[in-house]
Amino acid sequence: MIAVYVIIGVVVIMLIAFVVIRNRLVNVHNQMKNAWAQVDVQLKRRHDLIPNPVETVKGYMAHERQTLESATNARNVAQAASGASVADRAKAEGELGGALARLLVVVENYPDLKASRSFLRLQQELATTENNIGSARQSYNDMIL
Structure with missing residues (x-):
């Protein structure tokens, strides 16, 4: 009779452990999805x-059409x-970042544009x-590592 109670106890403990582990995995998965969503929001903003x-x-x-x-x-x-x-x-976002960097380098040749308030604000x-993309990526990387 004691053996039956021991077996039932072990099964109950295993079920509880399974539920706890599963819940933790689901929680981590949801946090990872949320972290990627934050990256996605910032990329869409860009x-x-x-x-x-x-x-x-x-x-x-x-004449800087290209x-x-x-x-x-991009x-x-x-x-x-x-x-x-x-x-x-x-890869696509990296190419976009490169295109933006090239655009900002070309802007250096146009002092009137650099002084424009609207351009400075943009x-x-x-x-x-x-900066927000970098922070969101760091959070995402922290979640998956």
């Missing part, structure tokens, strides 16, 4: 900001990759968004 500097820059940089088109095309590719794998998304918003 996508939404890109047309603004491109439009602002167009008037000043008419740089402007590169930034716009944005479109990054938006299209939103449903893709994390690796594909990272540049600050992009810098803030890039």
